[in-house]
Amino acid sequence: MLGKSKRKLSVAIITFNEEKNIQACIDSVKNICDEIIVLDSFSTDKTKEIATKETLVRFYEGPFHGHVEQKNKAIGYCSNEWILSLDADERADDVLQKSILEFLESETEEVDGFQIARLTFHLGRWIYHSGWYPQRRYRLFRKEKAVWVGENPHDFIELKDPKKGKILKGDILHYSFADFSHQITTINQFSSIVANTRYAKGHSFSLLKSILKPIGKFIEIYLMKRGFLDGVPGLYIALASSFSTFLKYAKIYELDKKYIERPSNIRKDYGTKK
Numbered sequence: 001m002l003g004k005s006k007r008k009l010s011v012a013i014i015t016f017n018e019e020k021n022i023q024a025c026i027d028s029v030k031n032i033c034d035e036i037i038v039l040d041s042f043s044t045d046k047t048k049e050i051a052t053k054e055t056l057v058r059f060y061e062g063p064f065h066g067h068v069e070q071k072n073k074a075i076g077y078c079s080n081e082w083i084l085s086l087d088a089d090e091r092a093d094d095v096l097q098k099s100i101l102e103f104l105e106s107e108t109e110e111v112d113g114f115q116i117a118r119l120t121f122h123l124g125r126w127i128y129h130s131g132w133y134p135q136r137r138y139r140l141f142r143k144e145k146a147v148w149v150g151e152n153p154h155d156f157i158e159l160k161d162p163k164k165g166k167i168l169k170g171d172i173l174h175y176s177f178a179d180f181s182h183q184i185t186t187i188n189q190f191s192s193i194v195a196n197t198r199y200a201k202g203h204s205f206s207l208l209k210s211i212l213k214p215i216g217k218f219i220e221i222y223l224m225k226r227g228f229l230d231g232v233p234g235l236y237i238a239l240a241s242s243f244s245t246f247l248k249y250a251k252i253y254e255l256d257k258k259y260i261e262r263p264s265n266i267r268k269d270y271g272t273k274k
Helices: 020-028 047-051 067-077 092-105 180-200 207-224 226-256
Strands: 009-017 034-039 057-061 082-087 088-093 113-122 126-127 137-142 146-151 154-159 166-176
Touching: 009 020, 009 067, 020 047, 020 088, 034 047, 034 067, 047 057, 057 067, 067 082, 067 146, 067 154, 082 088, 088 092, 092 166, 113 226, 137 146, 137 154, 137 166, 180 207, 180 226, 207 226
Parallel strands: 009 034, 009 082, 034 057, 113 166
Antiparallel strands: 082 137, 088 166, 113 126, 113 137, 146 154
16 A cells, blocks of 8 residues: 555455456555455456456455355455455546545544445446436445445445444446446346345235336336436436346246246355355
């Protein structure tokens, strides 16, 4: 880390076949942290080779039981009090790097975590509406004062004392999809995880919801969250979100009718005991 900071920072990243992203992610934080924890779930590409070339990286491997479970496990490997949690397809922009450094070098402050905005690049442009921005979430936090929670794969950090949270300037830049085909692949996978999780919790199929919820989702994204201001990409995001909602109910239908025991595109170790 540059300079002498009053606080030390760990960066936690989970990976699986992220050879196209991991280097840029590491590069965006290696000048503001003291260690980078990469928890990989047995990648078959060059993720491990790339990550372990960096002197700040401590590389671990383990089965992938779920997004929440994996990110909490990565936190456990961090040796410092303060942690910045990133996905491999995310980067800290220049403003965020400066804000983090200023905080680390500042006097003691009564705060347990900082919310950070995330800006996503998709279909050739930055998406500033459609419910995708600023989408602030806690990402910088004290190790013992926060935990990953949520319904897989839609995880988020929760502070034990929400009153001790603040907002940090800067953005996490999110390169979530290589193209629209990649988005559809992700939607297919994530909808399977949600359907499987909800069915395991006792959710049953509803024909009325399978019709109305996708329509409501399109209206929410395109009109209420002003997706139309994002141009054609905004329209496609709204349609894709609607399709994703439909898929969740369609897959719960398959499970509810016992046509399948588990969606075929979920990893075998996902959702198993740790």
